[in-house]
Amino acid sequence: MSDLSSVVSIRSAGGDLESLLARYKTEVLAFFSVFILVFSSMKMYSTAASSGNVEQWVNLTNQVFYEGRDFLFSYGPLYWLVGGSSSQYSIYTYWGAILFVSLVNGAFWSLVFTLVNRARSYVFFAVAFFLFFNGLAFSAAFFLLPFALVAYFECSKDKPLVVSAQWMAVLGAVVGFLFYVRFFYGLVGLATFGSYFFVRLFSEKKISRLVCFVAAVIVAYVFVGLVIFHDNSSIVNYLIINKNLSFGNSVDMTLDIVNSRRTFVAAFLVAALLNVYLLLKRRSLLLTVNVLLLLLFKLGFSRTDHYLGYFVIPTAALALIMVFDRNWLGRALFVMAMVCLYYLSINPSYSGAPTKDSLLPAIDFRAGYQERMQGLYSDFKLDDGLLKRVGDSTIDVYPYNNEYAFANKLNYTHRPSFQNYMTLTPALDSMNKAFFESSARPKFVLWTAGVACGSESCNVFDAFDQKFSLNEDPLTVNAILLNYHVVSVSKGKGGVPLMLLEANDGRAVYSETQLSETLMKFGEWNKVPKFSGGVVKVIPNFELTLYARLKNLLFRGNILKVRYKLVSGGIREYRLNILNSKSGVWVTPLLDNFEFSGDAVDSVMFVSDSTHYFKSEFNSAWIGVQVPKVHNKAIAVNSVSTSISGILKNSVIACEGSIDLMNGAGPTSTTLNVTDLLKLQGWLVHSTKNGTLFDKTYLTLTDKKGSRIFVLTNGEARGDIGVAFKNPALNAAGFNGLLDLSTLSGTYKLGMGGLRGSEFYSCSQFEIPVTVEK
Known part of the structure; x- marks a missing residue:
């Protein structure tokens, strides 16, 4: 029989939960949507938060975890819950803080969305959100959540909701806890709930519930203090310190400024509009809203540099009360309030005060496109001699760093496949080759060092992904070297070398001289044939296995490398592009500077990271290419x-x-x-x-x-x-x-x-x- 009653009890509880979820489905959906969005997107980083300023408190909020130490300041000992610390104390406080922030924002926005949905005030809410809120992780939610709850009590049904004594005690406990997150949060919560339930006392005639709320605030304040403080006297000292901090901040922590009268007028008009609406439609909220307006005005304008975050934006949230009812008076007054608040946000309260203009684009379009791009890459400035030589002539930048073109307002005329390390196939390489051999070619080419070159003495041909840039798109390289000549060598950003090439009078088409053919194997050295007056290349005819073709189709290719054994005895290694290697792999001299000198190469070896991707043997053709000015470095032998x-x-x-x-x-x-x-x-x-x-x-x-x-x-x-x-x-x-x-x-x-x-x-x-x- 007891088993049967247990089953009935479980079914009854399940039915009650299902009924509760059905009754509050809008609130629940909104809460979980916001909670998941905030929780999944929020990150808290370790930052030197007090570096360069006087905010020493940010380094001490974790003192609640230190043995025998209490943190007594206006930012409470639990302020780390909202991310208020230079670094979270542990992995547990990190996730606890993210959970707390997500819960508060989920609760705040679920209440607001529910009331907006009930009043069908979507457009009005969207205007306020765009102009002032700008995100679901809303910092003002920590002190506006009590007001959102009061608005929900008042506006979610045709008649105000009656809050039971038990729930009054819960609200009081939450307020008592909030004092320790930040004293101001608890103070606003106490003022919000206290003023609202005080007004309701006159209509409901039940003082016991208000007593429950006040008692719960006191009990929670003492209980939480006993838990988190090491010294019980800190419970009282926390009150004393905050009372004095607040008073001292108001009197002596002021700026030597004169506020704009117009901002005072705009603030007064917002308050007046709210009061007109509340007098006519929601008198029960009249005291609460005005208490909050006074607190926000005090907090926002006493320092004045805080007025955006502590007056304008929170007051915009308060103004939503005017669109939680379906009446045109409230909506008209709301629009006027938004105009006043927008005026406050875009006009400084004093000379040099911060402003916020959501209608202003993030880009300053008063400057032309060329000027903006030039400003973005100002550190890519070229020397005056080079710029004078180029003038208004067309120019391409090879292999990378077209930032130089924008930084110097050059007449940038780029090749079809303009990003060197993405010219991955002979077809794309051939398009670039044809471009540099055609009449459409630019007059100049600015040849920059490889992306791996970071100093004046680096190898200018060290490229992306440990590759040799002369092997990235070999046909393009040939076309440039055969159709352009060096004008000057200079330095670019960070002192890294670059050279300017000018088009030859005539146009040359790439040609090569067949030197020899050989059967090669992976992992074996192959002697380089002699060729005078130019560059030796090798064209390997790699044969892919069936496994390789399937792998290329369904997954990715393998790693191919070439090793160079220098005549001087050293060995260098680079990754190769598999597809473009069939257009010729640069062998000797192995250039490393814009004087076109390089180490002579004795032999080469191809290396694959798999024995299944390529067939082990492949035919290769050695070719010679006439390239002007290319020469071997002198070999320094030991005495x-x-x-x-x-x-x-x-x-x-x-x-x-x-x-x-x-x-x-x-x-x-x-x-x-x-x-x-x-x-x-x-x-x-x-x-x-x-x-x-x-x-x-x-x-x-x-x-x-x-x-x-x-x-x-x-x-x-x-x-x-x-x-x-x-x-x-x-x-x-x-x-x-x-x-x-x-x-x-x-x-x-x-x-x-x-x-x-x-x-x-x-x-x-x-x-x-x-x-x-x-």
Whole structure:
């Protein structure tokens, strides 16, 4: 039987809840809509909120969480609930604050939307929202929620709602709690509910409910204070401090200004319009609204610089009371009130006061489009000599940074596919190539450094996504280099290099010279053929597998890279565009500056991150392209000597160090041509225990007769060595060396040694066979 009664009770509770939701479906829908929107969009960040101002309180609102410390100020000890702190104390207070803000705004707007919907005052509400509110996360909701609730009691039904003693106690408890969020919030809540229920007392003759409200405020104030304060005396001190802060703020925290009389007149007219309506239609709200008007006027105009946020905007919300009833008088008075408040918002209350004009666009259209764009990119200013040379002539900016065109009001005439790293296919590349070979081409091209170039000494061809910009759209590059010549090289934003090119008198069509063909494999080095007077490129005929075609269609492509082994022994790597690589991959010289010089490349290797995307073997064609002014950099080899001066003692020891790389590979027996260079990299220290280095590090080559030559190396930073031995002094232990083999022949043993003072230490463990052939 008890089980049956439980089922009946559950069904009854479910029915009551369903009935309640049906009765308040508008309110519930509005509440959850606003709650979800605010909760999902709100973020609270850590900010240096007091930096550059005197608002020290913002760093102390979290003192409620400190052991033995109480925060006593007008911004309450719970002000962090509305985000009032430099940083939220913990993850729990972070989500608690967002929840609190969402609940308050959900409650406030659900009451307002319900009353607007009942009165069908959508247009009037929309006007106020556009002019003054501008968002659902409405800061004034924290102190206007009591008024929204009073308006709901008064206007949601044909007759004012009767609030029971229990609900009066709940409202009192909420007000008591709000005092600790911010003292002003509690004060406004007390004034709002107290004045409204005081007026209702004369018609309802039930003082007990008002007593319940007042008692609940006091009890809640004391109870919450006991919970959050560490010292019980803070409950009283909080009142004393706020009383004195309020009085002192009114008397001595004033600005040396003269208010505009017109703003006082506009404020008076708004108050008068509200009072006319309330006298004729809603006398029960007359006291409440005027009490709030006095508080808002006091708060907004006592400092005056606060009048927008604490008088104009909240008063616009109060004025909504005139459109919560379906009568034309209220709507007419509301429109007039909006005009007065709008006047207040756009006209400063004093010289230099803040204003708010929602009808004013965010862009100042008094300035022309060109002037506005120039102002946006003012740091992209070009030097006067370059601008004088270009004048009004047409110009394109390649590969990036058309900001220069707008910043300098250039006659910008861009290629069809104007964004370099998005010229992803040969078809788009061909369109740009045809443009620069046509009569429609611009007279000038401003060639800017790659997006990865950030300094005066950077590689100007380091591009987007670790790519080499000369490989991004190879046909376009060829057309520019063949049809334009360099006029000047200068600096742009941040001192980054750029160059100006001018169109040649004639027009040239891209052509190439076939050098050779070869079958290549991924992961294998391929020797670069010789070509004088230009650039060597390779055209790989990559073959996609069926898996690759499906992957491209349904998902995304794979990563393709090209590695360059320089004649000097170094290795560089770039990502490649898979589709555009069929138009030619730039190989040598590997340019890095606008003087068109670059390192000579010995061989190249293609690398894929998958063994299933490409077929492992592919045919490739080597081609030569005549490009003016392109040349190899001189190779700086290390000095070689047959002896070291100043040595008084020679020792042989097991050294602490390593030859890590020989021409980019691990140290091993090797055979080289006399025309080759040998690049070596590694590290050497005198003592890892003591953190001592050699004064100089040498590589040695010893022939079969025992004759030895010494190669002085270059220092190289090796932070990994310092980390490995936990001594930053060893970060300088690295070395590199480049050997010219043209004077050598035969078999040698490659070794290492170090000079410290007048003693030379030969490393016993390094005897790597190296054969040099003619």
